Amino acid sequence: MPVLYLIACGAPPAAELLSHPEAVPGLQADGWTVCVLCSPNGERFLDTAAVSIATGYPVRVEQRLPGEPDVLPSPDAILVAPATFNTLNKWALGISDTLVLGILNENLGAGLPIAATIWAKDELQKHPAFDAHAQLLFESGVRFIQPDEDVQQFPWRQLRLAMAELLPG
Template identity: 85%
Template structure:
């Protein structure tokens, strides 16, 4: 079996892209995050921004998912260790990533993947985790709107709920895939 083939082609692959914000620390500990996604039938592969990597234990995530956490691009000619995705979940997505993503900037592996698969039309769900002051920045709303119009499904936490909406994201993925 090559590194790019799937162990079970009937199991959908989800790229969970984590940016540098506290919810990234919950990938394994929150029952609705990686464990819940796996119980929904996903093969979960985690990629993260360099800032996102600081919030998680890459070795523990690799053990839980069966795949290495990708932060850096692979070398030329190197096989990809991750199977191709069927959908993407950006959880959490930060102010910085929303703005760069909308502009097509690919200065990290995570942004390159997001740009590529947005262009490919794959289902993408995301939840912004940014201070209210940053979300009021004049560039932010326009960039989030650009991504929304391109097909990104943004999930907002329930009114006044300070917790990250892992359960809502799981439900949104099922809807995006027509399940």
């Protein structure tokens, strides 16, 4: 089965990874092997033990030590859900000060399919750096999935459909 890295950053939708039927359960039903990685702030929103049981893999937060084996299989695609203002801006600048940013930077450079949904307050999205950084990532191949207009819920269904397009066969 193809491997999907689901990267969760520090925002409320990260708490829905197991409870929303279109998130981890739906992605698994579609045929993905889902491995969850999260930013240090994202970890606060997760029950990492429950996520590990549901996926069969530990939730990775910290970078591994040199020589330490990787406990996750290599990804075939990456989904950043939710992508925060902080993560988006650091990612666009190539900053790799957390495990997830290192994974995102490395795999963007490798050309791996990456989809993301930004979850940030309107005020943060009006920051002068935001649009330029989102555009840079878009031009580098990141597919951004946004909620339908006037919808306040996280777009798990749209993300699941976008990831299904990447499944082989």
